[in-house]
Amino acid sequence: MLQIDDLQVSVEDRPILKGLSLKVNAGEIHAIMGPNGSGKSTLAAVLAGREGYVHTGGAVHYRGQDLLALAPEARAREGVFLGFQYPVEIPGVNNVYLLKASLNAQRRHRGEPELDAFEFLRLVREQMTFMGIPEEFLRRSVNEGFSGGEKKRNEILQMLILQPRLAILDEIDSGLDIDALKVVSRGIEALRSPDRAMILVTHYQRLLDYVTPDFVHVLAGGRIVRSGGKELARELEAEGYGAVVAGAGA
Amino acid sequence: MASSKDDLERLLKREYVAGFITDIEADTVPPGLDESVIRLISAKKEEPAFLLEWRLAAYRHWLTLREPRWAKVAYPPIDYQAISYYSAPKSRADAPQSLDEVDPKLLETYEKLGIPLHERARLAGVAVDAVFDSVSVATTFKEKLREAGVIFCSFSEAVREHPELVRQYLGSVVPHTDNFYAALNAAVFTDGSFVYVPPGVRCPMELSTYFRINAANTGQFERTLIIADAGSHVSYLEGCTAPMRDENQLHAAVVELVALEDATIKYSTVQNWYPGDEQGRGGIYNFVTKRGDCRGDRSKITWTQVETGSAITWKYPSCILRGAGSVGEFYSVATTNNHQQADTGTKMIHIGPNTRSTIVSKGISARHGQQTYRGLVKVLPSADGARNHTQCDSLLMGDRCGAHTVPYIEVKNPSAQVEHEATTSRIGEDQLFYCRQRGISAEDAVNMIVNGFCKDVFQVLPMEFAVEAQKLLSVSLEGAVG
Ligand SMILES: Nc1ncnc2c1ncn2[C@@H]1O[C@H](COP(=O)(O)OP(=O)(O)OP(=O)(O)O)[C@@H](O)[C@H]1O
Ligand SMILES: [Mg+2]
Numbered sequence: 001m002l003q004i005d006d007l008q009v010s011v012e013d014r015p016i017l018k019g020l021s022l023k024v025n026a027g028e029i030h031a032i033m034g035p036n037g038s039g040k041s042t043l044a045a046v047l048a049g050r051e052g053y054v055h056t057g058g059a060v061h062y063r064g065q066d067l068l069a070l071a072p073e074a075r076a077r078e079g080v081f082l083g084f085q086y087p088v089e090i091p092g093v094n095n096v097y098l099l100k101a102s103l104n105a106q107r108r109h110r111g112e113p114e115l116d117a118f119e120f121l122r123l124v125r126e127q128m129t130f131m132g133i134p135e136e137f138l139r140r141s142v143n144e145g146f147s148g149g150e151k152k153r154n155e156i157l158q159m160l161i162l163q164p165r166l167a168i169l170d171e172i173d174s175g176l177d178i179d180a181l182k183v184v185s186r187g188i189e190a191l192r193s194p195d196r197a198m199i200l201v202t203h204y205q206r207l208l209d210y211v212t213p214d215f216v217h218v219l220a221g222g223r224i225v226r227s228g229g230k231e232l233a234r235e236l237e238a239e240g241y242g243a244v245v246a247g248a249g250a
Numbered sequence: 251m252a253s254s255k256d257d258l259e260r261l262l263k264r265e266y267v268a269g270f271i272t273d274i275e276a277d278t279v280p281p282g283l284d285e286s287v288i289r290l291i292s293a294k295k296e297e298p299a300f301l302l303e304w305r306l307a308a309y310r311h312w313l314t315l316r317e318p319r320w321a322k323v324a325y326p327p328i329d330y331q332a333i334s335y336y337s338a339p340k341s342r343a344d345a346p347q348s349l350d351e352v353d354p355k356l357l358e359t360y361e362k363l364g365i366p367l368h369e370r371a372r373l374a375g376v377a378v379d380a381v382f383d384s385v386s387v388a389t390t391f392k393e394k395l396r397e398a399g400v401i402f403c404s405f406s407e408a409v410r411e412h413p414e415l416v417r418q419y420l421g422s423v424v425p426h427t428d429n430f431y432a433a434l435n436a437a438v439f440t441d442g443s444f445v446y447v448p449p450g451v452r453c454p455m456e457l458s459t460y461f462r463i464n465a466a467n468t469g470q471f472e473r474t475l476i477i478a479d480a481g482s483h484v485s486y487l488e489g490c491t492a493p494m495r496d497e498n499q500l501h502a503a504v505v506e507l508v509a510l511e512d513a514t515i516k517y518s519t520v521q522n523w524y525p526g527d528e529q530g531r532g533g534i535y536n537f538v539t540k541r542g543d544c545r546g547d548r549s550k551i552t553w554t555q556v557e558t559g560s561a562i563t564w565k566y567p568s569c570i571l572r573g574a575g576s577v578g579e580f581y582s583v584a585t586t587n588n589h590q591q592a593d594t595g596t597k598m599i600h601i602g603p604n605t606r607s608t609i610v611s612k613g614i615s616a617r618h619g620q621q622t623y624r625g626l627v628k629v630l631p632s633a634d635g636a637r638n639h640t641q642c643d644s645l646l647m648g649d650r651c652g653a654h655t656v657p658y659i660e661v662k663n664p665s666a667q668v669e670h671e672a673t674t675s676r677i678g679e680d681q682l683f684y685c686r687q688r689g690i691s692a693e694d695a696v697n698m699i700v701n702g703f704c705k706d707v708f709q710v711l712p713m714e715f716a717v718e719a720q721k722l723l724s725v726s727l728e729g730a731v732g
Binding site for chain 2 (some may be wrong): 048049050051071072073075076077081082084087088090091092093097098099101102105106109141142158162
């Protein structure tokens with residue numbers, strides 16, 4: 001599904017990713033952990049195609065295509081979804097309107113008929129109930145005035161509607177209360193399937209208590225310095241990054 | 251905001267959609283302006299003596315005036331002697347009695363502009379008084395309006411049929427001495443629309459005029475007068491487009507609104523005059539005086555405008571809040587793209603006690619577009635308890651455009667409450683990326699964000715106008731980002 005080889009990326013002439021390699025197969029869930037400022041959000045942004053990141057070396061292949069050559073919207077239509085660490089507010093743009101435009105753009109790309117307002121609303125209502133999002137959110141502007149946790153739920157709602165092949169969720173668990181964490185985890189689990197893959201960026205074991213990852217990686221100093229199974233997350237939680245990172249010389 | 255596939259196609263088309271020229275025989279006076287031209291216009295229109303005198307007084311006053319230069323717009327001097335002041339389609343002599351008699355080419359023109367008179371009027375319940383160059387060519391739904399006692403006709407017809415109303419109200423809001431362009435308009439105006447709604451009548455449909463400048467080198471000087479008598483209610487829609495030409499064209503209109511006791515006038519404009527090309531060649535100079543007089547107690551006037559066109563816009567729809575408890579509102583969206591310049595805003599003059607005004611202005615600038623919001627809120631000593639709220643937001647796309655806010659506030663009554671809020675933001679990279687990450691193209695994302703920015707204004711537009719305004723905005727900002 002996703003193959004990252006020796007990826008090097010700079011921001012404003014400062015190298016941030018310094019030779020990062022990662023392979024993600026369909027059906028897998030990968031957790032990426034690592035200290036603040038190590039490059040986790042940078043990796044997510046680069047995979048999604050945000051401007052301002054200079055690709056200085058290495059390659060990223062997504063389902064056989066050169067991912068970095070595609071425009072952000074083309075990547076999205078090919079099934080790459082980024083759950084934002086800080087979802088942005090767009091005043092005056094209806095939350096559901098954006099989602100409908102988004103879904104229909106992707107359906108058009110796949111040669112599927114667009115959903116009409118009625119079918120779409122049915123779909124959204126169903127998922128909103130599943131995500132415990134109140135009806136009134138149908139009428140609100142994109143993320144405007146949403147609490148931190150509501151924004152994150154909304155990201156997962158979008159993900160459930162768009163059904164991406166590769167979902168990258170950047171700190172989807174931060175700022176969530178216990179109940180919201182369960183709901184968000186349920187959303188993530190609902191999408192787990194043999195033909196999808198997910199990358200979860202997180203700082204905490206608690207998300208991984210609900211969503212069991214197949215692999216856990218430690219990103220430090222712009223590189224994956226250690227990889228392991230789900231038990232690695234527990235080890236990190238117990239011992240901190242210090243030992244692991246020092247060992248890797250970052 | 252729902253766009254069908256066809257709408258999208260149209261929306262993405264690069265060129266100015268109204269930029270075609272109708273090939274039609276016109277009766278045009280040679281360029282130049284002196285008293286004889288004014289006498290000729292008046293004679294051609296068989297006007298009563300009072301009107302000719304009024305025109306001549308305006309002309310003589312105009313000769314003493316200089317073009318205003320205080321607006322933040324720049325353009326080469328206009329040669330007023332190079333303009334032709336009268337142009338009418340030839341078929342005027344035997345004026346059409348019904349749509350069937352209208353020159354089919356004209357109807358085709360409206361068709362292209364997306365105003366099929368028959369359908370639009372019938373389906374939407376809109377009466378359309380279509381002004382083509384200087385003469386009204388078709389008025390629909392007259393009968394239904396007549397039943398309600400509403401007079402809706404061309405200005406010329408009003409002069410012939412209702413001279414007493416014209417005489418009573420003409421120039422009572424915008425006097426012929428008001429300003430350079432208003433004086434010029436008073437001297438040479440050729441046609442426009444006239445509305446009178448009798449006491450207690452709620453106008454049974456939205457009234458709508460589409461103006462269109464067609465003949466080359468023709469200035470358009472239309473004049474609109476709307477009178478809402480006590481307790482009446484009327485909503486008026488004005489749409490404007492003009493063909494694409496390399497030379498600049500002058501448009502100096504005057505609109506006067508009079509609202510008597512408890513009357514309400516809602517005046518909505520979607521202005522899409524040709525803005526000039528990417529290099530800033532051609533385009534309309536839109537120097538317009540629009541003013542409403544809330545003459546009666548508890549009367550209300552609402553101006554809503556969506557300004558996407560014109561090379562230069564100079565326009566300040568205003569309200570004189572004379573009646574006690576009268577209300578003035580101004581909602582505006584203005585875009586300036588490429589080399590467009592706009593200096594626009596409003597004036598709210600509070601005279602009566604407990605008068606209230608609301609101003610919501612949304613300015614969008616892209617590429618080299620320059621935009622100034624210029625607003626005056628004036629509270630006179632007599633206006634006890636007056637209140638104003640002004641919200642003025644600017645959105646910038648790119649770094650070569652500009653937005654300027656010039657609020658003038660003069661408060662002469664200590665009980666007044668005047669609030670002014672202003673914001674300037676750049677279209678967020680973050681917002682754009684968020685939308686694109688969800689699979690929405692950059693172009694559509696910009697439209698979506700801009701429409702969201704303008705929502706407060708769009709939601710006060712009449713329904714069918716709101717849809718049109720959104721489409722226009724897309725066309726107007728085409729390619730501005732990305
Ligand atoms: N636009 C930018 N301009 C300048 N520096 C940047 C920019 N984006 C990221 N960086 C820098 O790159 C480094 C990695 O940032 P990134 O956001 O990827 O870290 P992170 O691993 O997601 O951290 P956190 O756990 O705090 O979210 C940081 O030092 C950050 O300051
Ligand atoms: Mg981060």
